[in-house]
Amino acid sequence: MWEGKKESYSIQFGCRKCSNHVPDAGWIFTIAQHQPDKHYVMSNKYMKISLRDCLIRYWKKEDAPTIAKYANNRKIWLNLRDRFPHPYHLSDAEDFLTRVFEQQPVTFFAIANEKEAIGSIGLMLGEDIHRYTAELGYWLAEPFWNKGIMTEVVSKFTDFAFERFELHRIFAEPYTNNTASVRILEKSGFILEGTLRGNVFKDGKILDQYLYAKIRDEIT
Numbered sequence: 001m002w003e004g005k006k007e008s009y010s011i012q013f014g015c016r017k018c019s020n021h022v023p024d025a026g027w028i029f030t031i032a033q034h035q036p037d038k039h040y041v042m043s044n045k046y047m048k049i050s051l052r053d054c055l056i057r058y059w060k061k062e063d064a065p066t067i068a069k070y071a072n073n074r075k076i077w078l079n080l081r082d083r084f085p086h087p088y089h090l091s092d093a094e095d096f097l098t099r100v101f102e103q104q105p106v107t108f109f110a111i112a113n114e115k116e117a118i119g120s121i122g123l124m125l126g127e128d129i130h131r132y133t134a135e136l137g138y139w140l141a142e143p144f145w146n147k148g149i150m151t152e153v154v155s156k157f158t159d160f161a162f163e164r165f166e167l168h169r170i171f172a173e174p175y176t177n178n179t180a181s182v183r184i185l186e187k188s189g190f191i192l193e194g195t196l197r198g199n200v201f202k203d204g205k206i207l208d209q210y211l212y213a214k215i216r217d218e219i220t
């Protein structure tokens, strides 16, 4: 298995089909891009971004009960779109995983510790003239809040995502009352571009959203 290291974290990949080590040629997404027929490198089995307190990996079928356990939380739902179910049942988790497993390329990833999945991070890739742009979304299980986990995840995941999906811009639109998410984005180098006034109807209320974005050229 090839292991690349950058700053304080590492990414490991291997080929699910042939079980071969992937040649040491830098970032794996470059290899995936140039040799798509040679190695199925983006696999559940091997994709892993190791961070200080957790890792980012592909979703697994076995994650469904854990997702249902943690996602069934009104405090999480209140900060996400209404298409994120509430209450959140096991069948919702299974539907989510079915959609993820059909994705090509996969853009939704599990945040996990050694025991279980504890959150989710993903991108909605833009299309047409927005094809170099993607919207970032994430949530973390409440027992793990306030430990700096998502700050590290967002920062490292955006580095990865710019490369892997060949993006120029990644944006996020937290509700203006979502202080934690705003802090995460600011600490991860996202720039506030404006306020989208009255842009959301959530839980019976009209809310404002911030527009935060990070441009590839701004990566230091």
Ligand SMILES: CC(C)(COP(=O)(O)OP(=O)(O)OC[C@H]1O[C@@H](n2cnc3c(N)ncnc32)[C@H](O)[C@@H]1OP(=O)(O)O)[C@@H](O)C(=O)NCCC(=O)NCCS
Binding pocket: 075, 076, 077, 079, 080, 137, 138, 139, 140, 141, 144, 145, 146, 147, 148, 149, 150, 151, 152, 172, 173, 174, 175, 178, 179, 180, 181, 183, 184, 187
């Ligand atoms: C937003 C969320 C991902 C935060 O994850 P987290 O791992 O707890 O965040 P961190 O520990 O990295 O904290 C980030 C910052 O927010 C602050 N923070 C955390 N929870 C907070 C809260 N409830 N209220 C105010 N600030 C909070 C932290 O103190 C930290 O600030 P600091 O850098 O000044 O110390 C998590 O609360 C969550 O999943 N919320 C529901 C879903 C959601 O809001 N998704 C984002 C949609 S845009």
